[in-house]
Amino acid sequence: MDMTGQRTLQVxxxxxxxxxxxxxxxxxxxxxCQRFEPSGDQKFAVAAxxxxxxxxxxxxxxxxxxxxxxPQSYKLNFDAQGGVAGFGKGESSVEIKxxxxxxxxxxxxxxxxxxxxxxxxxxxxDGVAKNMAEDFFKxxxxxxxxxxxxxxxxxxxxxxxxxxxxxxxxWMWAAGAAVALAVVVMVxx
Numbered sequence: 001m002d003m004t005g006q007r008t009l010q011v012x013x014x015x016x017x018x019x020x021x022x023x024x025x026x027x028x029x030x031x032x033c034q035r036f037e038p039s040g041d042q043k044f045a046v047a048a049x050x051x052x053x054x055x056x057x058x059x060x061x062x063x064x065x066x067x068x069x070x071p072q073s074y075k076l077n078f079d080a081q082g083g084v085a086g087f088g089k090g091e092s093s094v095e096i097k098x099x100x101x102x103x104x105x106x107x108x109x110x111x112x113x114x115x116x117x118x119x120x121x122x123x124x125x126d127g128v129a130k131n132m133a134e135d136f137f138k139x140x141x142x143x144x145x146x147x148x149x150x151x152x153x154x155x156x157x158x159x160x161x162x163x164x165x166x167x168x169x170x171w172m173w174a175a176g177a178a179v180a181l182a183v184v185v186m187v188x189x
Contacts, residue, residue, distance in 0.1 A: 001090075001126055003109045007137055011148045013098040016105060017071035019144055020094065029139040031132050034058075042068065046080065052128045053120050057085030072096060078111075086115020109133075 009016050019025050023044060027036035035047035042065040049058050061080025068074045073095040080088045090111025097104045113125060 001109070001111050001113075001122070001129060003126075003129060003133065004107065005133065006104055006106045007141075008099070008102060008104050009141065009144060010102045010150060011144050013096050013103040014071050015144070015148050016096050016103050019140070019147065020096075025140070025143050025147075029136050029143060031135045031139075036063075042066070046078075048080075050082070050128075050132075052117050053124050055085050055116050055120065057082035059085075059088065061088075082115070082117070084116060086113055086117040088113045088117075 011019075023036045023038060027033050030036065030046075030048060032049040032051075033046070034049065035045060037045050039045040039062065044063045045060075046063055047058060047060045050056065059080040059082040061078060064077045066075045066077060073093065076092045076094070078088070078090060078092070082088070088111060090109060092107060092109045095106045097106065109129075111129075117125065
């Protein structure tokens with residue numbers, strides 16, 4: 001299975017890097033994770049309960065970080081055994097690019113599975129993997145927001161709402177344009 005993606009995060013590159021290297025945050029964000037502990041030089045012992053269709057099992061394994069370029073990128077090699085349910089192994093690349101506000105996280109995953117879970121079919125496996133990735137990022141973004149709450153922007157004193165030449169507030173024009181764009185996207189699908 002191959003998967004690629006990117007996420008825009010509302011934290012700095014350094015903050016995202018620190019979170020991606022914090023075992024406690026990763027344990028909280030990985031669906032079904034019961035253990036994510038350091039076990040050597042850039043190596044972690046991992047245990048996670050995973051359910052795919054009718055097959056569910058506890059997978060135990062390891063994650064090894066390589067090609068580390070702090071705070072920009074690294075590669076992860078992973079290997080996990082789930083007893084009679086099967087195994088999973090592969091590698092992932094993670095890259096964090098700074099933006100004017102926040103950063104962008106890019107990732108690629110190449111993995112393979114064997115045993116009973118491999119017999120479930122590629123569509124089911126891909127669907128579960130994508131759902132797990134989405135769940136991870138929702139949890140990760142929530143953890144980032146807890147750790148690095150967004151700064152409140154100061155509200156200017158004594159300023160009147162921006163007006164267009166026709167006397168309609170600018171925010172109303174922006175809202176109308178967003179609604180129109182959403183309708184166009186839905187109609188053209």
